[in-house]
Amino acid sequence: MRSYGQYCGLARSLEVVGDRWNLLIVRQLLIAPARYRDLIDGLPGIATNLLADRLRDLETSGVIERRLASAGSVVEYALTPWGAELRRPIESLIRWSTPLMLRGPEGDSFRPEWLALAVPALLDTRVEVRPSAAIGLEIGGPPLQLRSTPSGFAVGPHDGRALDATVRADPACILGLAAGALTLSDARALGLVEIDGDESVVRTVLAA
Template sequence: MSRSYGQYCGLARALDVVGDRWNLLIVRQLLIAPARYRELLDGLGGVATNLLTDRLRDLETAGVVERRLAEEGNAIAYALTPWGAELREPIESLVRWSTPLMMRGPDGDRFHAEWLVVALRALFTGKASAHRSTVGVAVDGRLLQLSATPSGVEVSLHDGRDLDAVVRAEAQIVLGLAAGELALNDTLGLVEIEGDAAAVQALFNHHRSSHASSDR
């Protein structure tokens, strides 16, 4: 890397690789899915083209990112290497830590609903539901899906499968429900539910009770 803290410390060396501005947000985008350069540029919202090029080059040199052929056509897509994908755990820990900062809403900041894929996965880590269901979450015109099973909750962009229910709400409400800071009963008039309301109750209320138990 071009800059180094020059310290023989695991945190310092990790920050040598991913501590520069935009690096972890590039990783966030690639945790959602491999992406072409233009998709990264659009998804990051605000990064300069020359800076993105530099950051991708640095991350590739460090072994965090690799280039591969996109699934369609001959375009190049960027993806995380297996080592780069191990950044999911510290990134998800930071997302959980950020909950108090997120509850006040965007406050004029840029927001892309796809970013919730990483955030919701982080907030549901270690949680499970006895009620198997696939619930859609619609925010700002984008549809995500939460697939709940006894082994955990998987979060992704909607892949076209049938949904048991769809929840429509503002991003901060969805995050509050997922973090266990809000219950559905707290959000009357702020959340619209279509379909199986019991599936939504089982997903979010079970998560809330698990969260509350872990805080004791």
Template structure:
């Protein structure tokens, strides 16, 4: 049987396999590493912001993971405009992890367990959740925007010339505005709660055109028969 290579002092263990997947895991396979990348896919963050948004990680472990990702060229430190401290951000190399991580998040919605009282949920995770849910074969032909308010996190999907962008701000002229909490948002994405059920139980509110709602629901695979399990 193949066994992990034992690292020299000060180095990490490697799988010791000449394979792209093994090489990838040598860099980002450690516990917490992908979740740090997830946070930075949403946008640059200061150390204390990362610590707050990653409940359960220790401060020393976070510092070690950030040093490792910086050495590997996945992230870099970016000075703040006011000259006070810096933020961590993804490099172009790190940004290339967006599609693989969105794919893993989409796959994970199918196997996620029911919400537990001890589980943490953050509204900014809704930004990536929306990106993960997008079905590119269902992009509307109509140019329009769909705005989401998840707890206190505001963002929107813009459709233009059958291209999709997700922006962390409100939409000036949204065809549809959705307001909900982070837990409900994840419940809808995982298929545990339908948008209709969420509206009826007042966990979600909608404002906008019915046809825009249909187009947005189809784009996110939320119409009956268009769920995650179907594709």
């Protein structure tokens, strides 16, 4: 492991997770434990040999672990309890990134599963009143759902339960609404979003 040679918590943290791709690997594993092939698919642009090196380094450092998946003898990667503590700093970086996200994807890759971490991170610090709500998100691809409870928000595949409303928009619009950088009224006026169902529920969550 490369060392900065500094007795500083930030320096020592960066020695573990500061290399290129490391935090994105952690992002994928915060969404869910994953097999090697799942990580390749979820990290567009990473070379297979580089992923293998990064996984080995993170495992050696105690951030991730290998284990048998519940279905048979397939090996999957998961965060250790210590590795899972990276959720809060990663969510803080997602919130910090809002000015960088305003210009849109500009041709960059996007996977809907990334909203599972980003949208709750953006909403959790803005929405003070959290009524029970279920909002479908149609962003192109398999439908997602945003559920809110008094304890927090979660985004994942639609599980078939009834929805209060459905929002159709591109990912940049959803992120802008969740961050508070785009108002729902402006998004409607610009034709960036369509809403079916109870719009008041959408406003309670996304227009706080």
